[in-house]
Amino acid sequence: MKRTTGQDRSKTTRWRAATQAVRGGTWRSEQGETSEALFLTSGYTYDDAATVAARFAGEQDGMTYSRLQNPTVAMLEERIALLEGADACRVQASGMAAMTAALLCQLSAGDHMVTARAAFGSCRWLGDHLLPRFGIDVTVVDATDNAAWEAAIRPNTKVFFFETPANPTMDVADLEYICGLARAHGITSVIDNAFCTAALQRPLEFGADVVAYSATKLMDGQGRVLAGAVCGNEEFINDKLLPFQRNTGPNLSPFNAWVVLKGLETLDLRARRQSENALKVGKFVADRVPVIRHPWLDSHPQQKLAMKQMDACGPIFSMVLDGGREQAHAVLDALELIDISNNIGDSRSLMCHPASTTHHNMGPEGREAMGIGEGMLRINIGLEDPDDLIEDLDQAFSKAGL
Numbered sequence: 001m002k003r004t005t006g007q008d009r010s011k012t013t014r015w016r017a018a019t020q021a022v023r024g025g026t027w028r029s030e031q032g033e034t035s036e037a038l039f040l041t042s043g044y045t046y047d048d049a050a051t052v053a054a055r056f057a058g059e060q061d062g063m064t065y066s067r068l069q070n071p072t073v074a075m076l077e078e079r080i081a082l083l084e085g086a087d088a089c090r091v092q093a094s095g096m097a098a099m100t101a102a103l104l105c106q107l108s109a110g111d112h113m114v115t116a117r118a119a120f121g122s123c124r125w126l127g128d129h130l131l132p133r134f135g136i137d138v139t140v141v142d143a144t145d146n147a148a149w150e151a152a153i154r155p156n157t158k159v160f161f162f163e164t165p166a167n168p169t170m171d172v173a174d175l176e177y178i179c180g181l182a183r184a185h186g187i188t189s190v191i192d193n194a195f196c197t198a199a200l201q202r203p204l205e206f207g208a209d210v211v212a213y214s215a216t217k218l219m220d221g222q223g224r225v226l227a228g229a230v231c232g233n234e235e236f237i238n239d240k241l242l243p244f245q246r247n248t249g250p251n252l253s254p255f256n257a258w259v260v261l262k263g264l265e266t267l268d269l270r271a272r273r274q275s276e277n278a279l280k281v282g283k284f285v286a287d288r289v290p291v292i293r294h295p296w297l298d299s300h301p302q303q304k305l306a307m308k309q310m311d312a313c314g315p316i317f318s319m320v321l322d323g324g325r326e327q328a329h330a331v332l333d334a335l336e337l338i339d340i341s342n343n344i345g346d347s348r349s350l351m352c353h354p355a356s357t358t359h360h361n362m363g364p365e366g367r368e369a370m371g372i373g374e375g376m377l378r379i380n381i382g383l384e385d386p387d388d389l390i391e392d393l394d395q396a397f398s399k400a401g402l
C-alpha cells in the first residue's frame with residue numbers, strides 16, 4: 001500500500017474541499033486499483049515473530065487488528081480529516097457512537113458539561129440520562145442565547161456540546177462566539193456538524209476544538225449505511241479518543257467505511273445541489289405555511305449568522321402548521337413523490353413529523369421546551385427536480401386544507 005500522493009501529507013493538505021472529497025487520503029495497493037480497495041479483514045498475518053513484536057511495541061508501522069487499524073477505514077479517516085482541515089479523524093459505527101466517544105473519552109465524574117436545548121433526540125439523551133449516571137453534571141441552555149453559555153460556566157466545566165443548525169428547530173448557534181468563549185475558559189467545544197458537513201460549514205475555522213459527525217447523513221448521502229466520525233487535533237485524537245475507542249470498540253466496519261468513501265466523492269456536488277433545491281422549495285413553502293424555519297429566508301431570526309458561518313443553506317428545513325398533528329399527518333399521508341421518512345441528508349426528499357417520531361421520547365414538556373410543536377414538519381430536500389417536489393407539496397398541502 002502506498003499513498004498516491006507520496007508520503008508527504010503537507011502536499012495534499014492545501015487542496016480545496018471538493019478535491020479532498022474525491023482524492024484525499026487515497027492509498028493504492030500494488031495492483032494500482034482506481035477505486036479504493038476494500039480490506040474486509042479483522043486480522044493480519046506476519047512474515048515472522050519479530051515483525052509482530054515490533055508492531056505491538058510501536059517500533060514498526062503496520063496493522064495488527066482491525067479494532068486498532070484497517071487500511072480502508074484509515075483511508076476514510078484521512079479523507080475526512082483533510083476535508084475538515086483537522087489534524088486527525090477517527091470513525092465510528094454510527095453518529096451516536098461518535099458523539100458518545102467524543103464525550104466519554106474526555107469527561108470524568110465531577111466534571112460539568114453545557115449543552116444545547118434544541119438537539120437530536122439521542123444527543124439530548126446522553127446529557128439528560130447517561131452522563132449524570134456517571135457523576136457528570138449537565139446544564140442545558142438556549143444555544144441561540146450567547147449570554148446563557150457564559151452564565152452556565154462553572155469552575156469544573158469541561159465541555160460545550162451543540163449542533164448548528166439544530167434538529168429540527170433550525171436554531172443557529174454562533175460558532176465563533178461560543179467556541180471563543182470555550183477557548184477562553186479552557187473548555188473543549190464539541191460541534192455536531194451533521195446537518196452541514198465540511199462542504200457547507202467548517203467549525204474549526206470558527207475556533208471549534210472537536211467536530212463530530214453522523215456520517216450516515218450527508219456523507220453517505222444515499223441512505224445506505226450508519227457511520228460516525230470525530231475530528232480534532234493530534235493530542236485530542238491520540239491521547240483521549242484513541243485509547244477510549246481502541247479499548248471500547250465502537251469501530252466502523254471496513255465495508256461501511258468503503259461505502260462512505262464512495263459517498264464523499266460526490267459530497268460537494270450533492271450538498272450544493274440539495275441546498276439550491278432546498279432554497280427553491282423553501283421559497284414555495286414559505287408562501288403556503290404559517291411558519292417556516294429555513295436558515296436562508298428573511299423570516300429566520302438568525303439568517304445573517306447562518307449566512308456568515310454556512311456556505312449554503314443545506315438540505316433541511318422545517319415548517320409549523322396551525323392544524324397540529326392532524327394536519328401535519330394529513331400532509332404526510334397525501335405525499336406522492338416525497339417519502340415519509342425520518343432520515344436526513346439523503347439524495348431522496350424525505351419528510352417527517354418530529355413530535356411523533358424523532359422527538360417522541362422527549363415527551364410533550366420536553367418538546368415544548370425545545371420548541372417542537374405538534375404542527376411541525378421537517379423536510380430533507382434531495383436531488384430530484386425541485387419543480388417536481390414543489391408540485392408534490394402543492395397537492396399535499398391542498399389536500400390537507402392549506
Ligand SMILES: *Cc1c(COP(=O)(O)O)cnc(C)c1O
Binds near residue numbers: 120213215
Ligand atoms: C442523525 C444524527 C445523529 C445520530 O447519528 P446516527 O448515525 O443516526 O447514529 C446525531 N446528531 C445529529 C444532528 C443527527 O442528525
